[in-house]
Amino acid sequence: MTDLFTTQPRAPLAEQLRPESLDDVVGQSHLLGPGKPLRLALDSKKLHSFILWGPPGVGKTTIARLAAKAFDHEFIAESAVAAGVKELREAATRAQQVLDHDGRSTVLFLDEIHRLNKSQQDALLPHVEVGRLTLIGATTENPSFEVNSALLSRAQVYVLKPLSDGELRQLFVRARPLLGDLAFEEPALEAVVGFADGDGRRFLNLLEQLANAAAAAGVTRVDGSFVSSASAATTRRFDKGGEEFYDQISALIKSARGSDPDAALYWMARMVDGGVDVRYLARRIIVLASEEVGNADPRALEVAVNAAEAYERLGSPEGELALAQALVYVAVAPKSNAVSVAWHQALSFVRSDRTRPVPLHLRNAPTQLMKKLGYKKGYRYAHDEPDAYAAGENYFPEDIPEQRWYQPTPRGLETKIGDKLDHLRELNEQARKAEKS
Structure with missing residues (x-):
């Protein structure tokens, strides 16, 4: 309220231009345009709970206020950072009072809803469930990670886009x-x-x-x-540990896996520009070299590890060039996830299997007692065999059928590895047939 002794501050430009109706909102036409989901929901004359998920400055608060205004609902705004269980219960009490007094429903707008803890969400849930409060949440983070399933099931999620x-x-x-x-x-x-x-x-x-x-x-x-x-220099959207962070590292990984060095460099540049811990990028490039290239080009892992070490010595920005070099090498190298697949299959097998003893012939026998018990008996020393290969030998525990988890791809060095394994398996077959006859 103004009087002769009160001077109202001049509202910022963004506040002066805040839309007065949904038709005035700039952007989000995929939600607010004719026949689009949120527009249809609002035109139905029955407001429901929903969560607006999108980057900063795209209209989340404005849409929430206009939705409440369109239905002539009481509007309570809280920030999940400051609102505790006490404030949420007070909002529910106020909503009941408004409903009892003039029959109007209440919209509770919760900014940064992803910051609600479990007790706050539990306190809010029953009031949303019975319709005492219509919840409109706003978040820059993926609500499926931060909001519990019970609350999510009662609130439609609408994804907002950056303004073009x-x-x-x-x-x-x-x-x-x-x-x-x-x-x-x-x-x-x-x-x-x-x-x-x-x-x-x-x-x-x-x-x-x-x-x-x-x-x-x-x-x-x-x-x-x-x-x-x-104008002060501004950074692009990048939230260390947030949704934008994981989206960008996912794009970098998929670009390198897809053998597109330019796209991989683009996403690396986006993350460096946004302030990523460059050591994290170094670790991811090492993982890429092992997981996506593997034995198709074992040098990729060496290049990645050397680049990470170079970054430790040089720091930024010089060390970033070494990481970019490694990323390009990994991107253009022949691809194979054969080792990764084999490793996870072996790990899954072991975790679902019982504990099996090591066969006696594979055990060491450093004492006379162990030798008497048959440790190492019958073991064939590969270097004493033709071509340093003990054809027909079994290195698995007893009763485990032969496993072939590692299936080399016909790319890069793995082409030769596959040929070598085929030859050794043929020798095994010949040796076992000879043993039976």
Whole structure:
């Protein structure tokens, strides 16, 4: 409330341009356009609980407020960071009072809903279940990882997208009358759009920052160099340990697996630009070399390990070049996951099997007692055999049938490994047939 002694602060540009209706929302046409899921849900005249999942500055809070306004519902806004069980129960009590007094329902908007702990979610659940509260949550994190299944089953999840360059330019058209006589050259506007990185709130804040800087400097026309000098460097969307982090490392791995070195370098650059712990990237490249290349080119593992060591000695940014070199090598190397498949099959077999004793002929016999008990008896020393191979010998525990988990691919060095194994298995067959006859 204002009076003669109260001065209201000037609202930020982003707040001044906050939409007054769903039709004014810029972006999210895949949800709010005619016939689209959220629009249909809101047009049904029955508001349901839902969670808005998307990056910052794409309209989550605005959509929640407008949804409550469209249905003339009481609106309670809380942040999951600050709201405890006590605040959630107070919101439920207030909702019941509003319902009893004038029959209006209540929307509880929970920002950063992924930060709710188990006790908070348990306290909220019964009120959502009976309809005392209609929950609208907002999150930048994957709700399937952070919100329990009971709450998720009662709330539809809608995925919001970053604003496109064209949508950011729509915001510029709306903001233009509030920027006075300040003119923006096209390269300047293009730079601001790039800095915003799909975040509408950041875009409007940048415009306001530039307008204030221009007014202070007496500038009436903003060009690209003024944007660079007046705007702090901004990082792209990257949340260490968050959804964006895992999406990007997944893209890097799949690019290298798919033998696309340029795409792999792109995702590595995105992560380095976003502030990733580069040692984490080094570890992932080593895993790629072993898991995706394997014995098709064993040198890939050596290159990856050497690159990680080079990074430890050089640090950033010089050491990043060594990691980029290793990533490119892994990406273009012949691919084989044969060892990875074989290892997991062997591990699964052992974990589901009983404990089997080591056959006597495979045991060492360092004492006379062990020798008397038959340890090492009948063992064939491979180096004393033709071609250093004991054809027909069995190295598995008794009663385990022959296993062939490792199946070399017809790529790279594994082509020769496969030929070698085929030859040795043929020798085994010949030896066993001779033994039977």
